[in-house]
Amino acid sequence: MDGRTFFRAFRGGGGGKNGMSELVRLTEVTKVYQGGITGALNGVSLIVEKGEFTAIMGPSGSGKSTLLNLVAGLDRPTSGSVAVGGTDLGKLGESGLARFRRDNIGFVFQFFYLLPNLTSLENVLIPAQLKGSDATARARELLGQLGIQDIADRFPARLSGGQQQRVAIARALINSPTLLLADEPTGALDTHTGDQVMELLGQLNRDGQTILLVTHDAKLATRHAARVISVMDGKIVDDARLESPERAASEVIRVRSEEASR
């Protein structure tokens, strides 16, 4: 399976704007950090539809990861509101947010964040077990679909980066989340492995999974995402729905040059 095939399949099967419904809504979201952590958001409004593969792009400190954290309910906005699947996250307490993440969100991190003292299978099972459900069969099925069924009993320390990220993806999918969040999922991988992971995400999207991807790699974003949102200094500076790879490339080039001129 090569990247182009994946991309074509996406273009064919992802569907257009028609037939989609709203999944994520950010309304005038502002986030100010007092601890010196950069990446504040400044009045961001955004809607993500179900089934979309959206890439959020921007340089370091632009606020893209903050945006992802707010959507995941890991952080709270200073002002504005974040709603996912119709649920206003601001109205949920810590436990409510935990349940929300468990039920609705799958998270793939740049550095995988597998628990080192659990095997691959155990890592995948964790979110399901936190819900109190036994999903061993589904976990094995996911590992099989991701081509890593043979490493089920291995500990993370004995896995390659690509294998670790596949395990992380399986873990993110175990509860069949409505939204898969991926924060620089290829950032810690070599190019080849990174491509494989992105193809995997693309395939998932073709199967109907809504994905919100944070990356600073324009090439990756345009190859797999149908929509690329560019963030700069806490603001959305561009929101491009890509209809063809050519358009995608030009859009990205435009955005990059704007960034450079700032």
Added chain:
Amino acid sequence: MRAIFIKTLADLRRRRLQAMVIFLTVLLAMAAGTTAVTLMSQTRDPYQVAFEKQRGAHLQVAFRPNTDPQLIQGTAATIGASAYGGPYPATNIQFRFGDRKFYLDAVGRDNPGGAVEVLNITSGRWPVANDEIVLTRSFSELNKISIGDRLKVTSVAQTPTLTVVGEVVDIDEGSADLSSQRAWMLPAALPALSTPDSSFYLMDYRFPSDPTGPQLQTSLDLLKTSLPPGSVAGSLTYLLIRSIFNITNQILTGVLVAFSVFALAATVAIVATLVTGIVISAYREIGIMRAIGFTPYQVVEVFALQIVMPALAACLVGVPAGTLASQPLLANSSHALGLAYTPTFSIGLDLLLFAGGILVVAVAATVPALRAGLLKPIVAITKASAPRGGGGRLLRLAAARLRLPRPVVLGIGDAFARPLRAILTLVTVLLGVATVVVAVGLPRSFELINNSETGAGSYQVVVTRTSAYPDSEVMRVLNSQPETARVVAVGGQNVLVPGVGDPVNTRLFRGDTSRLGYLMIAGRWYSAPGEVVAPAALMHDAHLKIGDSFTGTANGQPLQLRLVGETYDINNLGHSLFMDIATMASVTPAVVPFLYDVTLAPGSDVSAYVRRVAAVEPDLLDVRASDTSIIAPVKIIDLVLLILAGVLALIGVGGVFNTLLLNTRERIHDTATLKALGMSPRQVIVMVGASAGLLALVGGLVAMPVGLSLHHVLNDVISNSAGNETPPVAYAVFNGYELVLIPLLGVGVAIAAALIPGRWAARTNVVEVLHAE
């Protein structure tokens, strides 16, 4: 050096909570240890000081009244005594004060001074008239009798009244709560108070240097051979008196030393865990330190100093606190000995303890800190932290099989993720729980033994008659009371036992003794004339074992006896014999009981019974409810045990808390990931709590047999110090449910201690933690 201090102080500020844990554990350990060592080192001195000051008698001998006083006086030269006092005429008197009656040995002396047994008058004056009496301060304080009080002597028909004119401290007798007491009158006053069977002569001997036990025995044997047979009625050595004076502090010292070692071991475990944890989590920091010029030695210094500094503060407080804590006990000893209390401690010893405490902590901190010094800078700086502990997998799998909730499974795995840390934590839990087991068990063992000595639960009233009131009348009065269910009459008569120097006191029973509550250690209670039961000390000294027959001597007559059982009895430190009165009657037909243990029918009003029987013959009968209260030294030991259990339990909690803090901090990244995956704050707390619970459960389960063994050993040590072996029932003082409840309580406390790190982990800011990666 300055850089090291600056870095150390900065680290201390950052790790305030851990510094506090170290401070508290070292403080508690050092305070307990200092109390023990101070008691141990200072206890012997006050007795020795008082003994010299009051020219105490090395040997005291009681002679029968028909012995020639001139002959008695001559014995001093016979046995090589350098000084002597007496012979003093003496008689056993009973007197009444208020509604209570007491027995004392009244000794006739012209003055309180002399070459031996100088009496230290602490208040009042020496008698100048025949109706005046001086008591020991110990006796006055125990029975609340003051100078000026009037005592009605009931042991003679004339019932004269005596006025208390003074209080003295006598170095040659034990305190009133543990020993019978003497009183002093003018020699001319004694004949009016004496009866033929209550009089004797008392003689004090002092030798040029402190003799040993065998030397005293040789002197006594020599003395006996120089007099007509049967002249010696009894004897006492200064060694026994000293034991009685020091017994409380001796037992306390043993207990304190044992638990101080515990506390120190727990502290070492906590320190080692803490330093290991700090080093593990500070790889990058160590790398940076090395990169900017710290030598390996300086790195070790920084990590060790972080522990030594709070330990230093703890020792600065703990050593003086321990010295202070020992003072009330030492003041108590000084008071009993008639010495003016002056703070008793040794600066040198305190400094030694201070240095020792610091050294132990420093070594415990330095050994794990060496790991930091030995790290290669590049490895440290690139790895950021030590590889995560991989232990606990089997436990996690087992817990998963039990279908426990996932947070519980994860917590259980975390508990043993670092096996060494887990083991060190278990040690602290073990010591804490084991001490609690001892603190729960020993008072119960004491109570059981106390009950056997006081008849608690067996008889409710004790009646004592004077010789003027016949035994048959007492029995008639008692049996005529409707509430009387059973009367056991008790007499006494000294018996000479081969191999034992002093005459042995016997308890001669008439009636059904099967339910008097004496604790049997081996063999059986006597069931026929000629059979006797004895405590361990007598068996040991007389080289007797159960089943042995031996010939004693009573009233100069041979008495055939067979030992059928070993019992517990602290009177005379285990030198007594129990038998049926018929056994003694075969050689001393005149022996009759003087004391009556009365069991009342259930539901009887004990006070009403006591009042009614006492009213029958107020002067000649002493009737009182059986005193089942615990004696003061045992109360002190119980209290100290309770405090020690609290201290060790606190240290145990500190150990668990410390480990959880390290674990949660070390696993903060994993916790953040779990939270990102949907673990709720409650589940995080459950996870940390499960970790604590498992450590406490395992520690508690291991601690139970350890605690029970320790309870066993301490029981033995204490029983042995009183001349006995421990009765088996004194070991079995725990209910089955308690053996489960105590470790479960430990689990509860540990889980409560886990709340702080648990809540801290639950509040982990996922974004900050993962962002910082």
